[in-house]
Amino acid sequence: MVKLVMMTYENEDGLFVEWCGKHQRFDDNCELIRDEVHHEKFSVRDMDGIDFAMWECDPVTFTYKDLEVTMVAYNTDCLNKDKTISDQTEVVNRQNKRIRDLMDKNKELESVIKMMKDEKEEGEEEEGEEEEEEEEEDKTTRAEEIARRSFKVGRNPTDSAGLDTDDEEWMRENPDCEEYVLEVWNELKKEKEKKQKQMQLDGNVQKFHYLAEIIDPSYETNECLDIETHEETKKKLKEQIQKDPNISYGDLLFIGSTYESRQEYGFAIVKDKDNGKVIGGEDGVSIALEDVDIVSKKLKYGHAILRMKECYPDIYEMFSYWGEEEEGDTEKQYREKDMWD
Numbered sequence: 001m002v003k004l005v006m007m008t009y010e011n012e013d014g015l016f017v018e019w020c021g022k023h024q025r026f027d028d029n030c031e032l033i034r035d036e037v038h039h040e041k042f043s044v045r046d047m048d049g050i051d052f053a054m055w056e057c058d059p060v061t062f063t064y065k066d067l068e069v070t071m072v073a074y075n076t077d078c079l080n081k082d083k084t085i086s087d088q089t090e091v092v093n094r095q096n097k098r099i100r101d102l103m104d105k106n107k108e109l110e111s112v113i114k115m116m117k118d119e120k121e122e123g124e125e126e127e128g129e130e131e132e133e134e135e136e137e138d139k140t141t142r143a144e145e146i147a148r149r150s151f152k153v154g155r156n157p158t159d160s161a162g163l164d165t166d167d168e169e170w171m172r173e174n175p176d177c178e179e180y181v182l183e184v185w186n187e188l189k190k191e192k193e194k195k196q197k198q199m200q201l202d203g204n205v206q207k208f209h210y211l212a213e214i215i216d217p218s219y220e221t222n223e224c225l226d227i228e229t230h231e232e233t234k235k236k237l238k239e240q241i242q243k244d245p246n247i248s249y250g251d252l253l254f255i256g257s258t259y260e261s262r263q264e265y266g267f268a269i270v271k272d273k274d275n276g277k278v279i280g281g282e283d284g285v286s287i288a289l290e291d292v293d294i295v296s297k298k299l300k301y302g303h304a305i306l307r308m309k310e311c312y313p314d315i316y317e318m319f320s321y322w323g324e325e326e327e328g329d330t331e332k333q334y335r336e337k338d339m340w341d
Contacts, residue, residue, distance in 0.1 A: 143180045146167045205300045206304045208304035212225070215234075224260040224263065254315050255268050267319065301340065
């Protein structure tokens with residue numbers, strides 16, 4: 001028989017209750033469960049860590065102290081569990097934050113990698129374009145060189161007989177360039193033909209030269225050639241015609257006259273450049289128009305006369321002894337003999 005020690009105490013509700021000093025626990029058959037049996041029958045896991053005093057006990061013996069002890073144990077257990085949950089929640093939150101940070105960093109890395117990849121692809125594309133441009137430029141240069149060499153030897157670039165071995169092989173390997181080579185070659189031919197035509201025109205188009213002050217420095221002051229130095233002036237005229245590369249056969253000159261009031265006599269036309277000889281007349285208009293040799297060669301004087309009119313208007317006024325009755329009379333006279341342009 002278990003001896004019980006009875007004692008009275010005041011609980012939290014202010015009531016005095018008796019407590020035997022030991023919780024009495026009974027099984028389903030209402031028999032007392034000894035402590036050692038209790039601990040064997042009810043494990044810590046079964047009681048979830050709480051020694052509930054009311055378990056398996058007779059309601060008659062259940063006291064406020066039983067309730068108080070039970071609630072204190074329950075509250076303590078809840079606090080411990082709350083702290084565990086709080087700690088675990090904090091750990092989870094830290095882990096979630098870490099995960100979010102890693103995901104953000106991963107996105108940043110993915111963005112950087114994509115940007116680097118795009119830059120690399122763009123760089124490779126630009127590099128490829130540059131290489132293509134350089135290759136195309138090299139082809140263009142080589143094609144132009146082949147065209148010039150063919151033009152120089154007077155052979156069509158498509159004619160292998162007129163090409164060097166290297167050029168012939170290059171043309172065979174680059175058939176797409178043949179059209180461009182021909183285009184350049186044809187342009188060179190046209191340019192040459194144009195130059196030749198211009199040379200022919202230049203040889204047939206006469207120029208105007210104002211020589212009065214060159215052969216007689218006092219002409220501007222005297223407004224005529226100095227009669228006392230006239231022989232020296234004629235010598236200077238001959239030398240000027242011979243040495244000046246811009247003066248050609250048939251060119252129109254103004255050399256002045258010793259006749260002060262008749263400066264229209266001062267026009268002349270070159271007849272013999274090598275010997276520095278000229279021919280003159282009563283005025284400038286009639287000299288070329290009345291010379292059989294010049295007329296037969298159809299020399300053109302439009303450019304020379306218009307230049308004189310623009311640059312030396314005072315001289316142009318003396319070009320015709322009688323002057324122009326109507327504007328364009330001088331041009332009309334030259335056109336009638338096909339000697340204007």
